[in-house]
Amino acid sequence: MAATTKMDRSNRIKQVFTEGQRPAFGFWQLFPGTNVSRALAGSGIDWVMVDCEHGNIDDAAMHEAVPVIAASGASPIVRLPGIESWMVKRALDTGAHGILIPLIRTVDEVKSVVAAAKFPPEGQRxxxxxxxxxxxxxxxxxxxxxxxxxxxxxxxxxxxxxxxxDAVEEIAPLVDVLFVGPFDLGNNIGHPILGKMDPELEEAIARILKATVAAGKKCGIFCDTGEQAKRYAEMGFHMINVAVDYTALRATLAKSLAVARG
Structure with a gap:
């Protein structure tokens, strides 16, 4: 389906979702800096997550990262530190193509986030x-x-x-994307990832994907390797992180050092 508006034509992740031919792959940005943003976004990836929750990215760095990512051809998505409405507004006002809200717990929280993200009459932005x-x-x-x-x-x-x-079937119809955070999800349901995933965590992830698809929405998941990303792509996830700048840099440097040392 062809993009119909100026904003549609600029939103790469939304284009991938609409075409429905493959998942939208992304990178996670923890380091501040426009050159980091440019390197990640210019790699051919579909989206970059500007992480203001766990990343070293403050409000000013977020404002600088978003337009650089967009200008480099990827969709900038901002993960907020919390669910407060002013945070939603600050992120979207940078020109972000979307927002990701961590640690959601209730349907009412989701409704408040949606209201903060939409202009009247659909919301309160x-x-x-x-x-x-x-x-x-x-x-x-x-x-x-x-x-x-x-x-x-x-x-x-x-x-x-x-x-x-517990409320995932109620939450799914309210938003565009449900995004699985496997580490916190595992911790919160009593099955932390300690070198492997317990069957109970795998079942929880499958339930989230099923609820999302049933609601006609998109489901994303955090991975930190290409191998993991490929596995979840084959399972039917629509939005998949492939790598994190911090861990990818460390791994690449360690590998090069190991080769140099013989």
Whole structure:
């Protein structure tokens, strides 16, 4: 299906979702810096997660990362530190193509996040950022952004608590993407990842995917290797992280050092 609006044409991850031919693959950014953003986004990846929860990325670094990622051809997605409405607004006002909210627990929390991410009459988001349109193609005006944002920007929540897992069938219809955080999910349901995944965690992940597909939405998952990403792609996940800048850098350096030492 062809993109129909200026914002649609600029939103790479949404294009991949609409085409439905393959998963949208991404990288995770923990380091601040526009050169880091540019390197990740320019690799041919579909999206980059600007991690303001666990990454070393503050508000100013987020504002710098988002437009660079978008200009490099990938979709910038911002993971917030929490669920507060002002955080949602700050992230979207940078020009981000979507937001990811961690540690969701209740249906009411999800509804409040959706309201914060949508302009009236669908939500309560305030309008006025001069930066919001910069994440999209040239010529997207403030009016275009106001008219197209509700239908174009992606609201994503992480299912990584027992409470959210218990309510996953109710949560799925409310958002665009359910994103599995396997480490926190494992910890919260009593089956932490200690070198392997327990069957109970695998079953929980399968339940999240099933609920998402049943609701006609997209399901994402965090992986930190290409091998893991390939496995979950074959399972039918729609949005998959492939690598993290910090761990990929360490692994590459360690490998090169090992070769040098013989």
């Amino acid at each position: 305030g309008f006025g950022s001069p930066f919001a349109a910069q994440g999209f193609e040239a010529g997207v005006s403030s009016v275009d952004y106001l008219q197209q944002a509700n239908g174009n920007l992606l609201t994503m929540v992480q299912i990584e608590t027992q409470e959210a897992l």
